[in-house]
Amino acid sequence: MSSHGTVVRSDASSYKSSTVPSQEPMPPRKPGGFSVDEVSKMVKGCIESRLGGQxxxxxxxxxxxxTAGIVEDVLKQLSVMNDNYKYVATCVIMERNGTGLHTASSCYWDNQTDGSCSVRWENKSMYCIVSVFALAV
Structure with missing residues (x-):
C-alpha cells in the first residue's frame, strides 16, 4: 500500500480595517522559528506513525x-521544537470513496512571526489532512 503526502503552504495575508486599532510592531523573529518545511515533515511522520502501517x-x-492521537503527537513534537509559539492543530480523516471535501482557513496575524501549514496524506482507503497554526508568544 503506497502513501504520500502533499504540503500546502499558507501565508495568510494580513489586512487592516479602519475599526482595528493600530498595534505596535512585533519584535524580530528569533532564530529557530516556525519552519513550514520542518513542521510539514514532522506532521507527515506523525500521520504515518498512526496510519502508515501496511x-x-x-x-x-x-x-x-x-485523529486525537495524531493531534496529540503533533502538539508534543511542536512544543519540543520551539516554545515561542502557541499552536493549534486540526486533523480530518475521511474515507476515500469519491466524495469531495473542501476546506479553507483565514488568519488575522503578523506574517513576520506567525505561520501555518497543511499536510495531506492518503492511502488507498482514506485521506488525512492535518493543519497547524503557529502564533508567536
Whole structure:
C-alpha cells in the first residue's frame, strides 16, 4: 500500500480595517522559528506513525482515536521544537470513496512571526489532512 503526502503552504495575508486599532510592531523573529518545511515533515511522520502501517484501512470506529492521537503527537513534537509559539492543530480523516471535501482557513496575524501549514496524506482507503497554526508568544 503506497502513501504520500502533499504540503500546502499558507501565508495568510494580513489586512487592516479602519475599526482595528493600530498595534505596535512585533519584535524580530528569533532564530529557530516556525519552519513550514520542518513542521510539514514532522506532521507527515506523525500521520504515518498512526496510519502508515501496511493494511491500515479506513475504519469509522477508529477515526476519533486516530485523529486525537495524531493531534496529540503533533502538539508534543511542536512544543519540543520551539516554545515561542502557541499552536493549534486540526486533523480530518475521511474515507476515500469519491466524495469531495473542501476546506479553507483565514488568519488575522503578523506574517513576520506567525505561520501555518497543511499536510495531506492518503492511502488507498482514506485521506488525512492535518493543519497547524503557529502564533508567536
Amino acid at each position: 493494511g491500515t484501512s479506513y475504519s469509522h470506529g477508529s477515526v476519533s482515536h486516530w
